Amino acid sequence: MNYRQLSKEELKEVLAQEKKRYQELVEKNLSYDMTRGKPGSNQLDLSNDLLGEKYIGNAKAASGTECRNYGVLDGIPEIKKLMADMMGTKPENVIVGGNSSLNMMFDTLMRFMVFGTSADSTPWGKLDKVKFICPVPGYDRHFLICEKLGIEMIPVELQEDGPDMEKVLELVKDPAVKGMWSIPKYSNPSGVVYSDEKICQLASMECAAPDFTIMWDDAYTVHYLGDAPAKQKNLIEACAEAGNPNRAYVFGSTSKITFPGSGIAVLASSVENIKYSLSYITAQTIGNDKLNQLRHANFLKDYDGIVAHMEKHAEILRPKFNAVLEVLEEELGGLGILEWTKPQGGYFVSINTLDGCATKVVAMANACGVKFTPAGATFPYRKDPRDRNIRIAPTLPPLEELYEAIRVLCVCIKICSAEKLLEA
Template sequence: MTRLTDLTTDALKALAGDLEREYGLYRGNRLALDLTRGKPAADQLDLSNGLDDTIGGNYIASDGTDTRNYGQIRGIPEARALGAEIMGVPAANVICWGNSSLALMYLCVELLMTDGIWGDGRRWGAGGAPKVLTPVPGYDRHFTLSDRLGLGMVNVPITDHGPDLHAVRELVSDPDIKGIWCVPKYSNPTGCIYSDATVAAIAELPSVAAADDFVVLWDNAYAVHDFSFPRQPLADVLALAGAAGTADHVLIFSSTSKITHASAGLGFVAASPAVLNVIEARLNVSSVGPDKVSQLRHARFLGGRLEAHMAGHAALLRPKFELVENVLSRELGELDIATWSKPEGGYFVSLDTRPGLAGEVGRLAKEAGLAITPPGATFPYGNDQEDRNLRIAPTFASLDDLKTAMEVFVLCVKLATVRKELSHR
């Protein structure tokens, strides 16, 4: 095989014929494959079934709290310690709340809009046209959340080391730019890890930004989701913010969603002591306390064995990501018609087609019975101006289904590209 551009027109036509035939066969097979959402597979969920055995009639937390009762808005000490271990921050900076980090992000951004998090009147909704920086490609739910809460979005390209700092520094000179979304480790979807220099620069941003209420929204969803160990390090944003005098302007989020049971886990938010007080007061308005029995189950189940537990996930996920990489490099590598990420952890692979083809690949895949994350979803408003980014979520499918799904996927990429190339010749 050679690069697509080096093929003669006759060779290209012959290749197109082969691809059309193969595609026709798949389309006749009435497949029902799904590579859309980053969900853990059932065998991953099974790793945490031991959660149910941890209570055994003993509901008392380490500080004597009866976890069955109301109270403890910040969470029980051992659950906060678990969040601290996951996020790499002191336990005193952590609130453990609910079952979802996304819900905490919503609550905090809403709080930023309506009241602010400093108790001094500064709030994003006070006037102007508040906006957040959205590194792209990125996580679609950050975009939906921002839009829903009235925030505009300004895209920043993401590099292998995190958001393009040059672009970020220029954009924060606009006082309407109020924050930045960051997925600093195994970013969704590119899988990159922010470099130390990037983390340090982002920690300093609130002091550089024109807005005096600028906030770093640090969604560390994949903090411990490595495929090999020891874990890849990530610089400590809270400590760096402390040194830069910006600690009151950093909100860190995480959860156990992809550690234990995805919708029956624990959410975490970490912040400076002053900001934590404001968040706690807000939580106290809407609830008399979180589910501390779930907190206790998690702390007992994962306490002292978080890495061993994550190694169990890695053993199940590594073969799936290897399969994706193998199929992509075998089928697309030499043709030189796409680029893609090779993550060492997390939940996604990001692939760029040639410009103008992602939507067509999605359409071809759908017709062949393969659902992929809608093209454009990795950009705010679904608008990938170059129409080239596709997100592959390999975790939920069985290895067998994943193999077929990837064969259909690369076929669609090849077919769309070859058809386009032929139309130019």
């Protein structure tokens, strides 16, 4: 049955049935929260060994540095090596920060606004207009940073292998377009993995702004659900090869490897950019949490150690993602009213309803006790022009809740779609 091929009478019948199901669900007084991509408690348990003394030992780094005391602005050598390996770069290309990569992104753009991207560039805050390319759907906090800093956002469609490059190449001819956001692997929310071809295009494209910067948020670089993390061309390398060595600012963290809020964040870039960034970071802090750096380095050990740890996460997450896909297929497969992603990694399933339905679907699910990320959150200024994208975050709820929550979502989608088609 395809809803679009049903007569008005048949649609009315479907609508009545689904409304009855909805009422039954309301009477269950459900209370589920699917709003944010947080790890479940059994995922957090995987890193509980970090909590004791086991991985701190005598609190000395391999170099002999006393980790209980001040110092070492960019991270102890073993954590720099580990984070560089995770980000596919070299220790001299990284600054290990505090607990949050988002914080490092905000700080980076603040530096650009106040001081410029290099000693001889104009601070962006002194310019009439600064614009950023924002592949959509995307991450709400990226958009919020731009909004807070007064950076005008230009949405560009995120296709299956990366942003619509035709559009990007046109936009970068404008000198006010100073940069773009990207989540290159298992993108939030659509799970897209950028192709090497598009990565090389982004690295080599001619930009009117000499200080054009790619904010490359590789938050899910090792967060695979298939057999292994997807291999991908390294942007820092690609930019260097293309003669634009300072274009890439890459970010990552162990937030969804160990503990969100108590992990380790990293910024990676050219050696020149690293030096420039540190010249300001030295005014902000004497050093980050080296005890946390030491225990993370000892606990995760090396790149293979990270991947082995991520496999344990994947074992917990695969059934949850499969549950979402199973219910969507069972309820909505072939109905012609919903598109959804089948991600190979990351934290989300992204769905597109019929145009004009997403806000209503989320509101109906909410009224039934199931909270989803607000519709529009995946777009700049919270405005999804087609009002159709919803982000599903399957990681936090237990499996039984997840089945029920997605069932509620499906019933709401059927009701809103039938109503929409009846209006036409």
